Amino acid sequence: CSYKLRNVDLHPLWRTTIDVPGGSRQSPIDIRVLDSVFHPQLTPIRTQYDPNTCLHIWNNGYSFFVEFDDSTDKSVVSGGPLENPYRLKQFHFHWGVNNDWGSEHTVDSKVFPAELHLVHWNCSKYRTFEEAIMESNGLAVIGVFLKLGKHHEKLQKLVDILPSVRYKDSLTEFNYFDPSCLLPSCNDYWTYSGSLTTPPLTESVTWIMMKKPIEVDHSQLAVFRSLLYTAVGEEEKNMVDNFRPLQPLMNRTVLSTFQ
Numbered sequence: 001c002s003y004k005l006r007n008v009d010l011h012p013l014w015r016t017t018i019d020v021p022g023g024s025r026q027s028p029i030d031i032r033v034l035d036s037v038f039h040p041q042l043t044p045i046r047t048q049y050d051p052n053t054c055l056h057i058w059n060n061g062y063s064f065f066v067e068f069d070d071s072t073d074k075s076v077v078s079g080g081p082l083e084n085p086y087r088l089k090q091f092h093f094h095w096g097v098n099n100d101w102g103s104e105h106t107v108d109s110k111v112f113p114a115e116l117h118l119v120h121w122n123c124s125k126y127r128t129f130e131e132a133i134m135e136s137n138g139l140a141v142i143g144v145f146l147k148l149g150k151h152h153e154k155l156q157k158l159v160d161i162l163p164s165v166r167y168k169d170s171l172t173e174f175n176y177f178d179p180s181c182l183l184p185s186c187n188d189y190w191t192y193s194g195s196l197t198t199p200p201l202t203e204s205v206t207w208i209m210m211k212k213p214i215e216v217d218h219s220q221l222a223v224f225r226s227l228l229y230t231a232v233g234e235e236e237k238n239m240v241d242n243f244r245p246l247q248p249l250m251n252r253t254v255l256s257t258f259q
């Protein structure tokens with residue numbers, strides 16, 4: 001198949017190759033399927049999300065975040081590589097200006113048009129999310145690839161409200177949403193030790209990348225692209241290509257739950 005060069009003009013956030021002093025476990029990476037090591041002891045990921053913990057959506061100037069009340073253990077992920085439950089803090093996406101690219105991780109160099117990140121923090125070891133993002137086992141992020149296909153019914157509730165957070169720093173109430181509807185039905189995943197893909201880029205993330213993508217349709221992705229990086233009154237810049245370039249694997253092994 002033809003490989004499209006991603007000559008995207010990256011958001012200033014990612015334009016420079018931000019050197020993380022001593023960065024040895026940066027994200028995202030290309031997942032080489034044949035190099036990943038099957039780990040039969042890895043159990044399926046268990047998510048228990050309470051839709052009542054969903055608070056609001058806000059445009060923070062590089063993605064839109066759906067934020068959750070993380071003051072209790074009502075919405076958690078556990079199992080797999082995680083030694084204890086991690087609390088859901090927020091989820092967000094990364095996408096491209098067109099359907100040829102947009103994901104952060106790739107699979108044998110295959111790029112997807114978008115990628116979902118469900119961000120959780122280690123509430124057994126740290127008191128707050130802000131503290132956890134600075135610690136090596138502080139976060140667990142579930143990554144889900146999006147591919148172009150059939151309309152995603154459950155995602156539409158979120159897509160319909162996005163115009164209300166079109167501008168940077170806008171926030172809108174968003175209640176009663178269970179993000180497990182955005183997970184694929186197949187439990188297979190890869191897992192590896194990595195980092196945040198946006199500043200502060202801290203090496204605090206246990207990545208859990210679901211093997212199967214979910215399907216969304218063209219019109220749903222088009223609404224993502226109608227969001228703006230810019231605030232009201234500023235010259236409008238569409239929020240697209242908000243993904244970080246691939247980072248070197250260095251001395252890491254990707255584990256898989258399947259052969």
Ligand SMILES: NS(=O)(=O)c1nc2c(F)c(F)c(F)c(F)c2s1
Pocket residue numbers: 090117119141195196197198199200201
């Ligand atoms: N793309 S990501 O690695 O999942 C990810 N990055 C960040 C980040 F830089 C933050 F400052 C932050 F507060 C987050 F919640 C996330 S979540």
Ligand SMILES: [Zn+2]
Pocket residue numbers: 092093094117197
């Ligand atoms: Zn992300």
